[in-house]
Amino acid sequence: MSEPYGQRGRVLAGLVLLALLFGCLVWAGATTGDLTESRYPDEVEVTPDRESYVGDRVVLGGFVVDTDPVVIATRASGYGRFTLVDADAQLKNDDGPLEEGDRVTAFGTLEDESTLVVERTTTRESSETSYMLLVSALGGLVSAWWFVRHWCFDRGALAFVPRAGDDPSSQGDGRSAIEHADQRGRAASDGGDRRG
Amino acid sequence: MTDVADVLTHVLVGYVIGTLLTFRVESLGQAHVALVVIGALSPDFVKIQLLFPDGFVAWTLGVPFSWSPLHTVAGSVLVIGLGSLLVAPAQRKRALALLAVGALSHHVLDLLLLTPTGESYAVFWPLLEYRFPSADLYLSSDRWPAVVAGCCALVVWLVDRSRTAAPETAHE
Numbered sequence: 001m002s003e004p005y006g007q008r009g010r011v012l013a014g015l016v017l018l019a020l021l022f023g024c025l026v027w028a029g030a031t032t033g034d035l036t037e038s039r040y041p042d043e044v045e046v047t048p049d050r051e052s053y054v055g056d057r058v059v060l061g062g063f064v065v066d067t068d069p070v071v072i073a074t075r076a077s078g079y080g081r082f083t084l085v086d087a088d089a090q091l092k093n094d095d096g097p098l099e100e101g102d103r104v105t106a107f108g109t110l111e112d113e114s115t116l117v118v119e120r121t122t123t124r125e126s127s128e129t130s131y132m133l134l135v136s137a138l139g140g141l142v143s144a145w146w147f148v149r150h151w152c153f154d155r156g157a158l159a160f161v162p163r164a165g166d167d168p169s170s171q172g173d174g175r176s177a178i179e180h181a182d183q184r185g186r187a188a189s190d191g192g193d194r195r196g
Numbered sequence: 197m198t199d200v201a202d203v204l205t206h207v208l209v210g211y212v213i214g215t216l217l218t219f220r221v222e223s224l225g226q227a228h229v230a231l232v233v234i235g236a237l238s239p240d241f242v243k244i245q246l247l248f249p250d251g252f253v254a255w256t257l258g259v260p261f262s263w264s265p266l267h268t269v270a271g272s273v274l275v276i277g278l279g280s281l282l283v284a285p286a287q288r289k290r291a292l293a294l295l296a297v298g299a300l301s302h303h304v305l306d307l308l309l310l311t312p313t314g315e316s317y318a319v320f321w322p323l324l325e326y327r328f329p330s331a332d333l334y335l336s337s338d339r340w341p342a343v344v345a346g347c348c349a350l351v352v353w354l355v356d357r358s359r360t361a362a363p364e365t366a367h368e
């Protein structure tokens with residue numbers, strides 16, 4: 001099967017999709033920012049300008065430096081301290097209570113410049129983040145290997161085609177599109193030789 | 197960006213769904229399972245921001261920039277469209293459908309995540325800014341989703357092996 005609109009049509013369609021995608025990336029950058037992150041101000045914005053956020057709902061990430069009451073520091077140096085009200089009671093992914101050194105993300109209303117009334121608290125160990133990055137890299141490698149194992153690039157069609165035996169719909173003879181193309185090429189060559 | 201499940205879980209779930217599809221549709225093979233797996237991975241192309249942060253790209257290009265639309269339905273549609281153009285025309289419609297199935301599984305899994313604010317991400321941006329309430333099922337860094345997905349993948353792989361071995365045995 002040849003390209004329905006030719007290779008130019010295919011390239012044009014690709015350029016249009018790329019332009020739309022790039023437009024989305026710029027549009028998001030100019031308007032909403034990171035769509036996968038919370039839409040509430042976080043510790044990076046709140047810590048240096050606390051008074052501006054009093055009364056607002058914010059998300060503060062940090063590590064626990066005191067437990068009675070729970071106090072977190074949003075900076076690694078130990079500065080940027082906030083007291084969390086109801087942090088243990090609102091913990092969502094652990095039975096608690098929080099201990100010194102725990103990494104915490106707390107969401108709630110900033111009651112005053114150093115107190116957050118917590119609606120939700122989550123905690124995770126730094127090793128869990130390392131685990132996520134490691135298995136994510138593994139997942140990416142597995143998928144790339146899986147694709148390369150079952151697909152190959154047909155230089156004639158300038159497209160990926162299933163390898164021999166991986167596409168049941170073309171298993172009449174169990175060969176890939178490339179092998180078909182090679183055979184067509186050889187047949188044409190043989191015909192030319194015979195005619196010659 | 198931290199509120200997304202690990203890639204391995206998505207890849208394993210994509211494998212399970214793709215292989216189950218091959219049980220149902222005889223014209224699908226391992227090459228098509230690979231497409232579901234790639235589709236299931238595709239929204240996580242957003243993790244390119246770990247190598248090229250938004251600020252760096254914005255500074256380089258001189259325009260505001262965010263990779264995050266790659267992790268929305270609209271971004272998935274565009275990426276899948278581009279991906280389907282890379283395969284041969286005879287496989288294109290099927291590739292579109294299988295990549296879409298994989299990407300859909302990714303978004304469903306990510307909407308089940310536990311987030312600090314109780315809200316999920318803006319999956320329908322730019323059509324809607326709405327964020328679904330998070331289902332609070334697991335954290336992106338939890339290990340058990342990958343274990344469960346791995347067990348399901350193992351079962352499906354064993355069933356697939358027995359299915360492909362059975363006709364050969366009968367043939368002998």
